[in-house]
Amino acid sequence: MKHTKATILGKGAVMSGLVACALALPIVAQDKAMGWADALTPGEWTVSNRDGSEAQKICLRSAKDLLMLRHKAGTCQVLDVEEKGSRLTVQFQCGRAGYGRTVLRRETNALVQLQSQGIVNSKHYNVSGEARRTGAC
Secondary structure (H helix, E strand, O other): OOOOHHHHHHHHHHHHHHHHHHHHHHHHHHHHHOHHHHHOOOEEEEEEEOOOOOOEEEEEOOHHHHHOOOOOHHHOEEEEEEEEOOEEEEEEEOHHHEEEEEEEEEEEOOEEEEEEEEEEOOEEEEEEEEEEEEEOO
16 A cells, blocks of 8 residues: 555644544543542632641632632643542642642541641641531632
């Protein structure tokens, strides 16, 4: 069979497309790996810190609002997700704004224990406490 330049280029385009799809798959898998965290009940949540500092209220629309507590979730990229039963660990990078690692332990879909630490705008943060749904936003 004689291969023309167009046939060879066509095969190259197909291969490039397959490679691009393969590289995109881990991102989809990461979103699915957050399974139980996506089932957290939306609404107003109160994060009570174990160090006694003032509690923080957030409007939880998605799991990322809690997982990326000190960062703007829309600007961050999830690097690693590890889910073991009721325990979820997420590591993320937020460009120049910093990075973080959050561990959630679910008690119910309206109550989780959390440990989050990282760098935001060149400053270290460490949050250890409990997050509880307290109402509607």
